[in-house]
Amino acid sequence: MATAPSDKQGKQKTAIGDVDLDNDNECTRLTLSPNLKVTGDENRRVTTMEVGTTTESVNLSISDKQAMQQTSIQRDTWKHKVEFILAAIGYAIGFSTIGRFPMTVYMNGGSAFFIPYFVLLLFGGLPLVYMEFALGQYHRSSGLTVWKHICPLIKGVGYATVLINFMTAMFYNTIISWAVYYLVASFNGLRTELPWRSCNHTWNTRCCIDADVNQYFRKSAIVTEKLLDSTNMLATPFLNGRYCSRLVYSTEEYFYRRLQEVDKADEFNNLGSIKWELVLSLLVIFIFVYFALWKGIKSLGKVVWITTIPPYAILICLLIRGVTLSGSSIGIQHYLQPNMELLKSFSIWNAAANQVFFSLGSGFGAFLALSSYNKFHNNCCRDAFLTSSINFVTSILSGFVIFSMLGHMAVISHKSVKQVIQDSGLEIVFIVYPHIIALMGWSTLWSILFFAMVITFGIGTTLIMFESIITSLCDEFTASTTSHQTGTTLPRAHSFPICQ
DSSP states (O other): OOOOSOOOSEEEEETTEEEEEOTTSOEEEEEEOTTEEEOOOTTSOOOEEEETTEEEEOOOOOSOHHHHHHHTSOOOOOSSHHHHHHHHHHHHOSHIIIIIHHHHHHHTTGGGGHHHHHHHIIIIIHHHHHHHHHHHHHHTSOHHHHHHHHOGGGTHHHHHHHHHHHHHHHHHHHHHHHHHHHHHHHGGGGTSOOTTSOSOSTTOOTTEEOTTTTTTSOSOOOOOSEEEETTTTEEEESGGGOOOSSOEEHHHHIIIIIISOGGGOOBTTBOOOOOHHHHHHHHHHHHHHHHHTTTTHHHHHHHHHHHHHHHHHHHHHHHHHHHTSTTHHHHHHHHHOOOGGGGGSHHHHHHHHHHHHHHHTTTSSHHHHHHTTSOTTOOHHHHHHHHHHHHHHHHHHHHHHHHHHHHHHHHHTTOOHHHHOOOOTHHIIIIIHHHHHHTSTTHHHHHHHHHHHHHHHHHHHHHHHHHHHHHHHHHHHSSSTTOHHHHHHHHHHHHHHHHO
């Protein structure tokens, strides 16, 4: 309401109209002048009313003056509500979902792991996501500025989140560049075969075995230096004294010796030369991310349709293909087989907490930046529930995909599922999946689809990380958020040489 400039009781004339006052000099009715001009928009509260050349400021009676100040800031908003949801989901779904979660479930009691995971998601992960959505939407600013509003003394927390996002984004870009390398190599299968399927390459060693030969041999073997000649009963040299204490899959050698070239780095001070194929892959990623964030959420809102929906379609295709393979039921049984005794152990609850917080990505400030572009009265509670639920369902589906394929691998190699599970984390993505796909029909097609999914999921995450950094810098050091081009250039330019 408006407060009249006079302290007398009754009707008073003002520049904006007639005001009725009560005994406490409070406005009870305001009759606006027909020539009144009101400035503002749908996301701003009126702060100035103007009649002709006379301008008179009025006091607005609202529950929170800070809310008025924040909503008066000129800030872009998402063109469509679904763009914000897709951006949040794309950020939450990353490598930890498709690679880490299935192995965490398997090593921590199977389906029994879902109990502590769901409990911690409900009482830990979901409230944190909701809190970030609410804070960003209320203050309409990113993580760097929000902490200044909450308590200026702990503003350094905002700077810490920006730094963490920067370092994590560099790590993600490196992993994505590996996936780009694998994707390009997958097209080689259109001419001959997938390069990690066999050992007929310069980077392979004498201990290498083809991906489709392991059904006859065990992964590890001890070969004697000499063989006994049954005719002369003499021990003759075998392989000139050179032997293999461990047989290595061709997929494993491709990852370590072709992609990373670890055999050329003998110590920390000698990490080997720059691999220009990976530099080019990084450059492609940086260019894509740069233009995706060129216009802020206007361009980002269009890109998230590509980085979120297509990989889900590919994941469902991989799931359908996986469950139709022979032996898939054996792998799924190992994935879901519960061990309720582990619920008494602290380790399973610790693993569940790590997976919940790492998978959702809460605490990094990315959700703060995304929600700051929402309208003030947006239902952020519903958004938090939807984001957390989809992340949970996607994690479970990714487990069905990998373990259905592991069951198939166990059947054709005449081993148990436990024997074929030798890797975890990133090795699942770059060793186990390529190995299984190499044994499938139409292996080139499935390899292209799989690594396209990995790339889009990864870019969906790193996009939001850099958007969080850029939004924080623009909120803190520029007068408006329209200078996104400059804000996009600085973090990308500094991170490229570090990623190399």
